[in-house]
Amino acid sequence: MAEPAPMWTVLVLPIVLGGLALFAASLNGVLTAVASGRRATLAEWAEPLRASARLLVRQRRTTFRADVVLRRVGIAGIVVAALLASVPTPLGGVAVADLPVGVVWFNAMEILLWALVWLTGWGGNSAFSLVGGYRFLAQALAYELPLMFALTAPPLAADSLRVGAIVQAQQDVWFALWMPLAFLVYLIGIVGVAFWGPLSPPAAADVAGGVTAELSGADRLVFLAGRYLMLAAGAAFAVPLFLGGGQGPLLPAWLWSLLKMAAVLAVLVWLRRFSLVRAERLMSWGWLVLLPVVLLQVLVVGVVVLLRG
Amino acid sequence: MWEVIAFWVLAVLAVASGIAVFRVDSMARATFLLLASFLFVAGEMLVLELHYLGALTVLMMTAEMAIMAVFMIMFMMNPAGLEPMEMVHNKRGALVISVAVFVALTAAALVVPWPERAAPHPSDATHQLGEAIMRDKMLVMMVVGVGLFATMVAATLLATARGRYGEHAAPSRPEPSPHAHAHHHHAGGDR
Amino acid sequence: MNLQVFLVLAAALFAAGLYGALSQQSIVMIMMGLELMINAVLVGAVAFWYYAWPQQADGQFLVLLAMVVMAIEMAMGFAATIAIFRARDVDMTDLAADLKG
Numbered sequence: 391m392a393e394p395a396p397m398w399t400v401l402v403l404p405i406v407l408g409g410l411a412l413f414a415a416s417l418n419g420v421l422t423a424v425a426s427g428r429r430a431t432l433a434e435w436a437e438p439l440r441a442s443a444r445l446l447v448r449q450r451r452t453t454f455r456a457d458v459v460l461r462r463v464g465i466a467g468i469v470v471a472a473l474l475a476s477v478p479t480p481l482g483g484v485a486v487a488d489l490p491v492g493v494v495w496f497n498a499m500e501i502l503l504w505a506l507v508w509l510t511g512w513g514g515n516s517a518f519s520l521v522g523g524y525r526f527l528a529q530a531l532a533y534e535l536p537l538m539f540a541l542t543a544p545p546l547a548a549d550s551l552r553v554g555a556i557v558q559a560q561q562d563v564w565f566a567l568w569m570p571l572a573f574l575v576y577l578i579g580i581v582g583v584a585f586w587g588p589l590s591p592p593a594a595a596d597v598a599g600g601v602t603a604e605l606s607g608a609d610r611l612v613f614l615a616g617r618y619l620m621l622a623a624g625a626a627f628a629v630p631l632f633l634g635g636g637q638g639p640l641l642p643a644w645l646w647s648l649l650k651m652a653a654v655l656a657v658l659v660w661l662r663r664f665s666l667v668r669a670e671r672l673m674s675w676g677w678l679v680l681l682p683v684v685l686l687q688v689l690v691v692g693v694v695v696l697l698r699g
Numbered sequence: 700m701w702e703v704i705a706f707w708v709l710a711v712l713a714v715a716s717g718i719a720v721f722r723v724d725s726m727a728r729a730t731f732l733l734l735a736s737f738l739f740v741a742g743e744m745l746v747l748e749l750h751y752l753g754a755l756t757v758l759m760m761t762a763e764m765a766i767m768a769v770f771m772i773m774f775m776m777n778p779a780g781l782e783p784m785e786m787v788h789n790k791r792g793a794l795v796i797s798v799a800v801f802v803a804l805t806a807a808a809l810v811v812p813w814p815e816r817a818a819p820h821p822s823d824a825t826h827q828l829g830e831a832i833m834r835d836k837m838l839v840m841m842v843v844g845v846g847l848f849a850t851m852v853a854a855t856l857l858a859t860a861r862g863r864y865g866e867h868a869a870p871s872r873p874e875p876s877p878h879a880h881a882h883h884h885h886a887g888g889d890r
Numbered sequence: 891m892n893l894q895v896f897l898v899l900a901a902a903l904f905a906a907g908l909y910g911a912l913s914q915q916s917i918v919m920i921m922m923g924l925e926l927m928i929n930a931v932l933v934g935a936v937a938f939w940y941y942a943w944p945q946q947a948d949g950q951f952l953v954l955l956a957m958v959v960m961a962i963e964m965a966m967g968f969a970a971t972i973a974i975f976r977a978r979d980v981d982m983t984d985l986a987a988d989l990k991g
Contacts, residue, residue: 460727491750491825498757504765505734512727512768527765534762551751551825706891710899717906717926721914733922736903740929743899744953747940752953756932759957763964770968771918774975793913801905808897818945831947832954839951843958850962857969860976 399486406648407476410622410655411615412438417659425663442611450607453515461513465609467506468616472623475499478553479626482636482644485553492553493545496627497538500583503620504530507585507592507601510613514604522600526592528669529582532676533589537579539684543572543691544631557635566632568694571687573632575680580624580658584617587661593617594666625655705746713739726771734764751825896937904930917974921967928963931956 415438423434452458478485478492489495504527511523545551547569548559556565566573578589585592593600605613629635629650636643638650667675716735723729737760744753787793821827832840903926910923932953939949 457725457727460725460731463731489750490823491754494751494754494758498754498761501758501761505731505761505768508765508768509727509731524769527769530762530765703891706895710895713929714899714902714906717903717929720922720926721906721910721919726918729919729922733925736926737929740903740932743896743933744936747936749936749940749950752936752950755957756953759961763960767918767922767964770971774918774971775916787913788915790913793909796912797905797909800908801901804901804904805898808894808901813893814942816941816944820940820944824947824950827947828950828954831951836947836951839955843955846962847958850965854965854969857966858972 395484395486395488399484402481403476403486404473406481407473407619407622407626410626410651411618413652414618414621414655414659415614417656418662421660421662442615445607445611448607450609451604453604456515456604457513459513460509461609464506464509464511464513465605465613465616467509468503469612469619471499471502471506472616472619475620476623476626479623480553480557480630480635481647482642483554483557484644488552488554491551493541493551493556493631497541500537500620500624501534503583504534510605511592511601516604518598518603519601519605521597522592522594522603525594525597525600525669526585529585529589529592529672532669532673533579533582533680536575536676536680536684537582539681539688540572540575540579541631543569543684543688546688546691547695549695553630557630557637560634560637564632564634564637569632569687569691571683572691573628575684575687576628576632577654577658578680580621580628581661583624584621584658586617586621586658588664588667589672590662591666591669621658622651622655625658626651628654702746706743709739709742709746713743726775727768730764730768730771733767734760737764748820749824751828893937893941896933896941900930900933900937902930903927903933917967917971921963924963925960928956928960 416435419437420430420434423437424430428434475496477487478489478495480488485492507526508523511519511521511526514520544556544559544565547565548556550556550559559565581587582589591597591600593602597603599605602610602613629647633650633654636647638646641649713736716732716739720729720732720736723732738757741753741756741760744756907923907926907928907930910926911920912923914920914923935949935952935956937949939947939952943949
């Protein structure tokens with residue numbers, strides 16, 4: 391894991407993350423098709439590509455006195471944040487940069503969405519898109535703290551904030567097996583970060599699409615891509631953190647990493663079948679259930695680390 | 700070499716966005732210019748190889764400014780700056796004072812014989828900070844924890860409409876009701 | 891690079907924040923001025939740690955404390971603003987200066 395990362399990893403990162411995001415979008419389309427009684431044909435899998443092409447050629451709508459600068463910062467920033475968040479995520483044993491504080495880095499990049507999603511909602515100068523931005527912040531206040539504590543469990547057990555060291559510490563047993571609650575809370579947090587599935591009220595139909603309400607053309611494409619990229623980045627980071635990174639029999643490490651990432655991502659995408667959670671209910675669950683649960687989990691991990699000596 | 704370039708670029712950007720905070724009309728822009736200033740300072744920390752503090756600054760400030768934006772919008776009468784207006788008092792006095800302070804501080808920074816670095820850098824700055832928190836600075840951290848808890852309680856009490864006496868306390872504003880007039884009359888008679 | 895240039899950067903940030911805190915009328919904008927001044931403290935703290943006293947973590951620790959101060963300032967500042975706004979419908983310091991109530 392200590393190998394210095396070659397330059398080509400900088401090019402591989404967007405390709406792999408983009409591929410995962412495209413997979414998530416396709417799977418979402420297929421699940422929609424199946425839910426409405428159609429068959430999952432190859433055309434359904436390719437639907438996101440066609441939709442992207444349509445959005446690219448469509449002219450952008452503008453709203454009255456929109457703050458275009460802030461909106462563009464928000465939209466493009468989500469893509470950048472997702473890519474930066476994945477910098478310490480190793481594929482096999484190689485990451486773009488195995489930062490000394492990789493876990494904190496991921497946390498910092500993921501939290502940028504607080505600002506970016508709100509800016510996207512604000513920039514449109516439209517009530518519904520601003521409501522979407524506010525909803526995101528309200529949700530973030532509920533899931534962020536449990537997510538942060540879930541992120542501390544693996545570094546605590548591995549005695550390092552370096553992602554490479556966390557993977558190495560799972561040679562005998564994956565962290566997901568003996569800190570399942572932290573893993574679960576982490577996944578819930580990622581669903582919140584990407585405002586996906588049950589936590590998608592910021593972009594829900596009852597506010598005409600929320601933050602996406604006024605987005606059209608290339609803006610819309612980049613924003614939706616950024617959201618899938620963030621979901622993919624979160625799923626990918628779960629692999630070194632909880633699922634032993636590239637460890638596995640027979641297959642090469644990078645392929646194991648990729649398979650595990652795709653599996654976690656598929657589970658996250660599948661969560662779309664659950665109904666929306668209201669922000670105030672999420673707030674109660676976040677602070678009264680998730681936070682105590684994850685604190686207990688961290689306590690257990692701490693005790694195990696002490697006993698192990 | 701690249702550190703020097705990074706330092707100057709980040710420094711200029713940090714100060715420029717800091718000044719711009721008070722020059723834009725839109726509250727949203729002001730808030731996120733302030734965030735930009737913090738992010739550039741976080742970049743300076745990374746230049747000094749303080750990875751943990753840099754990441755922590757990004758993390759804390761982004762969350763803080765996002766929440767701040769909500770309050771900005773809530774309290775400003777013209778949050779988007781669509782109708783420009785002056786919201787300042789004693790502009791010239793403030794400018795004179797702050798320029799004087801800048802000159803004085805800069806002079807002090809350049810004139811004072813600062814101590815030379817006496818020891819090499821620790822191999823892991825994050826580890827050093829963690830050790831300090833869990834050993835020498837433990838007591839400070841515990842006091843800080845209590846302070847934060849007190850802040851949470853106090854801020855919630857101040858901010859909730861019903862105050863500290865719960866649901867049954869008198870509402871801060873009289874509710875419109877058919878008896879409101881008679882009530883008022885009665886109160887007036889008491890005085 | 892040396893300690894001096896970092897301190898000049900801190901001085902510039904501090905002065906900018908001071909200008910905001912002195913000149914702005916809105917409570918929220920005054921708080922932004924204060925935050926910018928604390929930003930200067932962050933720069934000064936890490937510079938002193940790096941260039942003058944790296945053998946102990948005090949400089950780094952000061953950054954943590956400054957962040958705590960900012961969090962407390964934000965929470966109490968906004969709570970007070972909400973309380974004033976509820977009672978008096980004002981959010982400007984000039985209007986809150988009288989002794990009404």
